[in-house]
Amino acid sequence: MDLYFAPLACSMATRIAAYEAELPINFIQVDTKARRAADGADFMAINPMGQVPVLRTDDGTLLTENGAVLPYVADRAGRGLLGPQHGAERFRLHEWIGFIGTELHKATFTPPLDPKAGQGARDYAKSKAALRLSVLERRLAGHDFLLDGFSVADAYLVTVLNWAMFLQQDFSAAPSVPAYFKRLCARPSVGRALAEETKLYLEEQAKK
Ligand SMILES: N[C@@H](CCC(=O)N[C@@H](CS)C(=O)NCC(=O)O)C(=O)O
The missing domain is CATH 3.40.30.10 (Glutaredoxin)
Structure with missing residues (x-):
């Protein structure tokens, strides 16, 4: 691949x-x-x-x-290894990927990271954050992962939350979310990917 x-x-x-x-x-x-x-x-x-x-x-x-x-x-x-392959839990996996992709990635975190987004777009995105973070909080308070074990949905969520950290998102009403992020960053797969991509990101920025 x-x-x-x-x-x-x-x-x-x-x-x-x-x-x-x-x-x-x-x-x-x-x-x-x-x-x-x-x-x-x-x-x-x-x-x-x-x-x-x-x-x-x-x-x-x-x-x-x-x-x-x-x-x-x-x-x-x-x-x-990366999520349920059959049954009802398989649909939960798709549910989380859809939620992360549309509600978090695009609706909440893309506008503040896009230099072309105007203040109106940023304010609109900001107004979306609290409800969406409360959905994460409800699941992650008392659960280590989005599903029963680590899945590709967690890989996607930790990727998107990395942007939220950069944006200094206010997590005061959703404290389980930064705790989850910290826990996930301690996983070798996540730590390795973050270290490698941060290095590449900084190299890319230095060239610009
Ligand atoms: N709907 C797409 C969105 C992918 C996406 O937004 N990719 C961003 C990076 S996170 C990108 O490539 N942006 C460059 C651009 O839109 O020109 C998906 O889920 O894969």
Whole structure:
């Protein structure tokens, strides 16, 4: 598998998942502003949205969208290593990935990180945070993970919460969320992915 990624972007969830399950994977860095991959490829020809993650599977299929990439990787790992594969809990996994992708990633944390977003967009995003964090708080107070064990949904959530930390999000009404983040960062897969991508991010910033 090849993962097209940008440092500390949402594609880091797939890196964490691959490390967690020890899946063989190649990483191809993308400059999403220049829309070019490190191997020289025109990234718009790979994903017409110009967004990471893109996963090339071993048979050459290109998969985009976290909602497809993360369950694919979970199924590749098998044995429930990255989440339930069958039954009602499988739908819970999709429920959390959908929640993280739409309600947290896009609605809450993208506008404050996007230099092109105006103050109106930022204020709108800020007004969304409390309710969404309360949903996380309800689950994470008393549970170590979003589901019974670690899953690709946790890989995605810790990736998005890393942005919240950078944004100095107010977690006073949801104290279990930063505690969860700290716990997850202590996992070798998460710690390794964060260290590697932070280094790449800083190198990228230094070039600009
Ligand atoms: N709906 C997409 C969103 C992916 C996304 O927002 N990727 C961001 C990085 S976190 C990106 O590549 N942004 C560059 C751009 O939009 O030009 C998914 O779930 O995979």
